Amino acid sequence: MLQSEFELTVNPTRIVFSEGAISRAQEMVEVLGCKRALVLSTPEQTEQAESLAASLGNCSAGVFNNATMHTPVDVTVDALRVYENSRADCTVAIGGGSTTGLGKAMSYRVGQGQIVIPTTYAGSEVTPILGQTENNVKTTIREAALQPDIVIYDPELSYGLPEAMSITSGLNAVAHAVEALYAKDRNPVASMMALEGAQALLEALPDIKTKSDSVVGRRKALYGAWLCGSVLGSVGMALHHKLCHTIGGMFDLPHAQTHAIVLPHALAFNEFAVPELLSPLANVLGSDSAGAGLFTFSQAIGAPLSLEELGMPHSGIESAAKSAIQNSYWNPRSFDQAQLHRLIENAFYGRMPETMG
Numbered sequence: 001m002l003q004s005e006f007e008l009t010v011n012p013t014r015i016v017f018s019e020g021a022i023s024r025a026q027e028m029v030e031v032l033g034c035k036r037a038l039v040l041s042t043p044e045q046t047e048q049a050e051s052l053a054a055s056l057g058n059c060s061a062g063v064f065n066n067a068t069m070h071t072p073v074d075v076t077v078d079a080l081r082v083y084e085n086s087r088a089d090c091t092v093a094i095g096g097g098s099t100t101g102l103g104k105a106m107s108y109r110v111g112q113g114q115i116v117i118p119t120t121y122a123g124s125e126v127t128p129i130l131g132q133t134e135n136n137v138k139t140t141i142r143e144a145a146l147q148p149d150i151v152i153y154d155p156e157l158s159y160g161l162p163e164a165m166s167i168t169s170g171l172n173a174v175a176h177a178v179e180a181l182y183a184k185d186r187n188p189v190a191s192m193m194a195l196e197g198a199q200a201l202l203e204a205l206p207d208i209k210t211k212s213d214s215v216v217g218r219r220k221a222l223y224g225a226w227l228c229g230s231v232l233g234s235v236g237m238a239l240h241h242k243l244c245h246t247i248g249g250m251f252d253l254p255h256a257q258t259h260a261i262v263l264p265h266a267l268a269f270n271e272f273a274v275p276e277l278l279s280p281l282a283n284v285l286g287s288d289s290a291g292a293g294l295f296t297f298s299q300a301i302g303a304p305l306s307l308e309e310l311g312m313p314h315s316g317i318e319s320a321a322k323s324a325i326q327n328s329y330w331n332p333r334s335f336d337q338a339q340l341h342r343l344i345e346n347a348f349y350g351r352m353p354e355t356m357g
């Protein structure tokens with residue numbers, strides 16, 4: 001059905017997508033009009049970062065390899081010191097959402113040009129959103145200038161992403177698509193991208209589970225991640241993202257796994273209010289219900305299903321429901337604390353999701 005009213009701003013990031021595209025990093029530094037790029041990575045991806053820096057030749061200003069989950073401000077300050085001492089004029093972040101976050105946090109302070117080479121499916125590289133942590137408090141900033149200038153998608157770099165991380169990172173991306181499908185400010189372009197992105201990932205993940213370096217699977221997953229990240233950056237999210245932010249922050253749970261577990265439950269709950277917006281996704285899943293279909297899909301590919309397994313305490317069900325009800329935010333369906341308690345409890349035990357209609 002054609003949406004009768006909408007507004008949208010087109011995503012300004014330049015996308016370079018191909019196997020082997022990492023070899024174009026130096027060319028992209030020059031496209032930015034820059035001369036010296038500081039390469040960013042986590043400690044675990046130092047080897048990849050050093051090899052990238054070597055390939056940049058004279059355009060390399062070295063490597064800063066201490067990107068850290070949740071973007072702590074003290075790490076950003078260290079990185080900026082290295083950036084200034086090395087006379088760099090742009091950054092190239094290679095890695096997942098944590099490394100991309102560091103590049104954005106630096107840009108928030110000094111406005112340098114940003115190139116990102118993603119190696120997970122988190123999607124941060126195509127959003128204007130920065131989450132950073134100071135004194136244990138995580139804040140989120142949304143500003144157009146934070147959006148990276150160029151993204152190099154090279155599927156070959158994700159061949160080594162471990163199976164479990166591939167699955168949870170892929171489902172984290174699907175979560176962006178699900179909430180874009182019923183977003184308050186949804187638009188026809190975002191809805192098409194969301195459905196195409198979710199479908200690409202739902203087709204790719206079983207393929208990757210069978211063969212981690214499946215060329216077609218990895219290409220499709222990264223393509224899906226780009227689309228899902230793009231809609232995260234362009235329309236508002238709702239209950240699912242709010243719950244994951246609350247639960248993940250309260251109990252220090254891993255980001256992608258928390259999304260993977262909560263998603264079928266938030267989806268089933270919202271599906272009751274907007275079945276027509278989610279029926280295309282149910283079709284992709286081959287099910288009458290998107291929520292139940294996604295839960296069955298997650299079971300089949302061995303995704304984590306229970307928050308208890310992630311280490312959340314049982315007492316956390318009530319405290320998370322209480323906390324998540326406090327700040328108001330838009331959702332396609334209104335809810336009360338008892339419903340949130342039940343939703344979180346189902347996710348805690350890994351039960352089949354309920355619509356609670």
Ligand code: NAD
Nearest residue numbers: 042044070096097098119120122124127129158160161255
């Ligand atoms: P991550 O970046 O923390 O990576 C997890 C680990 O996997 C790291 O050690 C990393 O080096 C390693 N890794 C990454 N790619 C690899 C590969 N191909 N092979 C082997 N190891 C690899 O995890 P993530 O899930 O990508 O990102 C999570 C973070 O991103 C969270 O802090 C989240 O809040 C943020 N995020 C932000 C946005 C946004 O728009 N601002 C969007 C999504 C996620």
